[in-house]
Amino acid sequence: MNDHPSTDPSRRDFLALVGRGALWVTAGVTIVALLRYLSFTEPTPPQVFMLDEPSAYPLDTTTPVADGRAFIKHDERGLYAINATCTHLGCLVKQAQTGFECPCHGSQFTTTGAVTNGPATSPLKYAALSIDAAGKGPTAPRVILDLSQTVEASFRLAV
Numbered sequence: 001m002n003d004h005p006s007t008d009p010s011r012r013d014f015l016a017l018v019g020r021g022a023l024w025v026t027a028g029v030t031i032v033a034l035l036r037y038l039s040f041t042e043p044t045p046p047q048v049f050m051l052d053e054p055s056a057y058p059l060d061t062t063t064p065v066a067d068g069r070a071f072i073k074h075d076e077r078g079l080y081a082i083n084a085t086c087t088h089l090g091c092l093v094k095q096a097q098t099g100f101e102c103p104c105h106g107s108q109f110t111t112t113g114a115v116t117n118g119p120a121t122s123p124l125k126y127a128a129l130s131i132d133a134a135g136k137g138p139t140a141p142r143v144i145l146d147l148s149q150t151v152e153a154s155f156r157l158a159v
């Protein structure tokens with residue numbers, strides 16, 4: 001009979017094997033977690049939105065669309081879209097008394113997106129609008145907003 005079980009070679013070998021196994025499992029889990037962390041990329045938010053019919057945007061109105069990421073405006077020449085992404089550091093501007101205002105650092109823009117107060121130095125961008133071709137015919141055509149496309153400030157979608 002053995003009075004010192006901890007010195008039993010088979011038990012010591014077994015404990016050493018379990019210890020090494022635990023180390024390998026821990027190392028594997030750590031490496032997998034590290035690889036997942038390093039390969040993480042922000043999911044790209046949608047850029048194209050099927051909006052309402054053109055008649056949903058009456059003359060002289062400003063309508064927030066696409067979860068506040070753009071504003072559809074309608075003047076005498078047609079519809080246009082102002083991208084709500086602040087040109088300073090990318091926060092979403094909000095409608096204000098005199099146009100648009102950024103809640104992050106206070107930049108202010110006119111109703112047409114020109115800068116009136118920094119720190120932003122560039123005007124808000126205009127996004128592309130088009131009419132859903134498939135919507136022509138029995139169903140009413142709808143406005144399509146494409147935030148990935150920047151257009152000239154003079155662009156208007158005739159309605």
Ligand code: FES
Nearest residue numbers: 086088089102105
């Ligand atoms: S992100 Fe708009 S003012 Fe800084």
